[in-house]
Amino acid sequence: MISKSTIDAVFDAARVEEVIGDFVHLKKSGSNYKGLSPFVNEKTPSFMVSPVKQIWKDFSSGKGGNAISFIMEHEHFSYPEAIRYLAKKYGIEIEETEQSQEEKELLNEKESMFVVSEYAKKYFQDTLLYSEEGKAIGLSYFKERGFTEQTIQEFGLGYSPDKWEAFTSDALGKGYSLEYLEKTGLTIVKEDRKFDRFKGRVMFPIMSMSGRVLGFGGRILTNDKKAAKYLNSPESDIYHKSKILYGISHAKQEIAKKDNCFLVEGYTDVIQMYQAGIKNVVASSGTALTPDQIRLVNRLTKNITMLYDGDAAGIRASFRGVDLILEAGMNVRVCPLPEGEDPDSFARRYTLEQLEKYFAENATDFIRYKANMLMDEAKNDPIKKADLIRDMVLSISKIPDHIQREIYVQECARIMDISEEVLFNSLAQQGRKELQEANKKYIEERKKLEVVHNKNDQEKRPENNPIYVLERKVIEILLLYGNIKEVFTELVYEVNEDNDIIVNEHKVENKVYERVFLSLQEDEIHLTNPLFKKIYSSLIDYFNHKEWSLESYLKELDPELSGEVTNIIMDDEKWTLHKWESQNIFVKHKEQSIAQYVTETILTLRMYLVSTLIDKYKQKLPEEQDSKRSNEMLTVIMDYTNLINLFSKRLGQVTSRFINIQG
Structure with missing residues (x-):
């Protein structure tokens, strides 16, 4: 612990x-x-x-x-x-x-899988660096690829011994559960046999954006034609191939700093580029790009540069993934490498300065690159050219920015020697087609959710409930102003010499949290929302025992409460009330004092909560058979009604909802 x-x-x-x-x-x-x-x-x-x-x-x-x-x-x-x-x-x-x-x-299943994966990473790296087999086979391979020891350490590269149960036996001997070894895919269990999935392979840990080990990629070093060259961990609760980019944990800061992400295909491409100094680089690990992978990059930058090894077939196969990037509103550039080169070999051959210069001079906007490439393929064939136009229009239609779309239409019209009008018409047709498909999908989704929507419509949304809003405002007041001292006006009822009841105003200095606490205590009122009730209790306790600090207070809260507290604080900048003034709920304006705001909010909350008590008594009254008990209930109703009227006067308003209690 x-x-x-x-x-x-x-x-x-x-x-x-x-x-x-x-x-x-x-x-x-x-x-x-x-x-x-x-x-x-x-x-x-x-x-x-x-x-x-x-x-x-x-x-x-x-x-x-x-x-x-x-x-x-x-x-x-x-x-x-x-x-x-x-x-x-x-x-x-x-x-x-x-x-x-x-x-x-208390460690849950996912946490156990992460623990096992982290152990596996250390085992494979230790085997690579310190065992005779690891050094002779795995380490020599990585050094042949030009990887330095620092790079090997940084990327957690390793080696799995060429024995059936070497890793599994070691893990079990150290107390790791076979259940989690199997669930992570590190160990394959068949009947009474268990053996290592990555036997005899160099290992590449696959990590999340934060550097957490999710799975592994293993490369075989023998010429066994029956075995796959690369083998990945199977899908599991912690490893989803379509949701991760290799190298993202190492590249994230540099991607944000350079405002650009280089996209390559394989593990060694990433490592070699990183070692050469191009650190804003990730790999899709041989899979077609997915929306989840694109979203990872989109959090860090709007710009992607794709490095291609010049294989035309490979480039064309990637076009669909690029359309997804365009659809996300991102900018895509393409940088073909010289013939015979891939990012791995290219990074080994040149210095950082030369690499940066080459990328700057040869990276081309994707739409222009695609148009030129397809035009070269179509040549003078009108059928191929028509297909090309449709293909280009499809890509341009994915771009959400209207100005950017128009610029690309003009550029493509020039490259393809066709009128802009034809392209704009085709783009409009594509837009109508997509709109129809979207509408169809929308209608289908609406039908599926109709039952849920009907149910939700019947239930009152909490943010439309005055008591919910007021209790939330009480918490907001405590968070924003709780430790501030203010002068409050108290109304004190006294009897004069003629036995008449008179009302005198007294000025009292309190901290805001003290005033809130004392005011709610007057009617022995408790907040009705369970979450707000917990936060209220924790705040009052904190104010009574410690000097106020939001950071320190948040430390002590469990995630459920701290999440709601954060919502309330941040919503102070965004939260808007919809005609709440018509329901006697007040929003603090700049010219309004904190004391006035606190008083109005607390009085209004008390008014609403007391009104709920009146409603309960009124509902029970017709059912009451005992006349004595019935009279007592009427007296309570009238007492509460007088209290409501007092609240209204103190607020300086008359609320028609509470005037006719008998009606």
């Missing part, structure tokens, strides 16, 4: 903008930063980071929190794993305390 001093050190060191900046390309927006949501596919930034408050909010998915919660949400880490990750990032030594058996059992 990680010690409290380590956790405190991590919280003190971690800057939310730095942590999130490793995963999301952030741009300055006033005092905050904005970027594309890493949780949903979007084209307009709705992800906000506040360096001042040290919190983040994703308005698309509704998620929010601090640096720790972001790592937990994004990487699906447990709390201890998130602490370990950030400790490593900030160079903080982790102090451990004894872990109980109960805590050990």
Whole structure:
């Protein structure tokens, strides 16, 4: 178990903008930063980071929190794993305390798979660097490829012994579960036999954006024609080939810094380019690009440069993936390499300066590159040229920006020697076709969701419930102003010499949290929303015992509560009420004092909560058979009615909803 001093050190060191900046390309927006949501596919930034408050909010998915919660949400880490990750990032030594058996059992299945995968990475690398077989076969292979020891260490390269159970036996001997060895695909289990999947291969760990080991790629070094040259881990709960790009953990910062991502095909292409100094490079690992892979890059940059080895067939096969990139609103450039070269060999042959110069001079906009390439293939064949036009129109139609589309139409018309009008007409036809397909899909989805929508329509949305809004505003007041001292006006009822009741105003100085607490105590009112109730209790307890600090307060909350707290704080900048004034719910304006705002909010909440009590008594009254009990209930109703009228007067408004209690 990680010690409290380590956790405190991590919280003190971690800057939310730095942590999130490793995963999301952030741009300055006033005092905050904005970027594309890493949780949903979007084209307009709705992800906000506040360096001042040290919190983040994703308005698309509704998620929010601090640096720790972001790592937990994004990487699906447990709390201890998130602490370990950030400790490593900030160079903080982790102090451990004894872990109980109960805590050990809390490790869930995915966490166990990650633990096994991390162990496997270390085993394969140790075998490569320190065993005779590993050095003679694996290490010599990597050195022949030109990889330095530093590069081998940095990418966690390794070697799996050419024995059936070498890795499995070692793992089992160290107490790792066969269940998780099998689930990660590291061990194959057949009846009473178990053996290593990657026997006799050099190993490439495949890591998530944060550097977490998800799976492995293994390359065989023999000429066995029956065995696949490259073998990947099978799909599992932690490894999804279509959702990861090889090298993304090493490239993410450089991609954001250079505002460009080089895309290659294989593991060694990435490693060789990285070693040469081109560090903003990732690989699709031989698979066609997927929307999830594109989204990984899109978080960091809008620009992709694809490096091709000059094979025309391979380039054409990649066109569909490029259309997906264009559809995501990204800019794609193509850089063909000289004949006979691939990114691996090319990076070995030239210096960093020469590589950068070549890419700058030879990278071409994809649409222009595709048009020129297809025109060369079509030559003077009118049928092929017609197909070419349709192909180009399909690609251009994927571009969401209208101005960019028009520029490409003009450029393609020039390259293909065809009128712009023909291309624009074809583009319009393609647009209508896509619209029809989208409408058809939309109608089908609506039919599927009709039952759910009907159910949701019948249920009252919480944000449309006045009590929900008011209780949320109470939490917001405590978070924003709780520790501030304000002068409040109290109405005190006194009896004069003539025995008349008079109302006197008294000025009292309180901290806002004290005023909220005392006001709610007057009617013995409790918040009705379970989540708000927990947050309210934790806030009052914190204010009573500690000096207020949002960062320190968030440390002590569990993820469920801290997420909601973050939502409330960040929504202060976005939250808009729809005609709440008509329901006696007040929004704080700049000219309004905090004391006035607090008083109005609390009084209005008390008014609504008391009104619910009146409604309950009114519903029970007709059913009451006992006249004595019935009279008591009427008295309670009238007392509560008088209280409502008092609230209304203090608010300076008359609310018709509460005037006629008997009606």
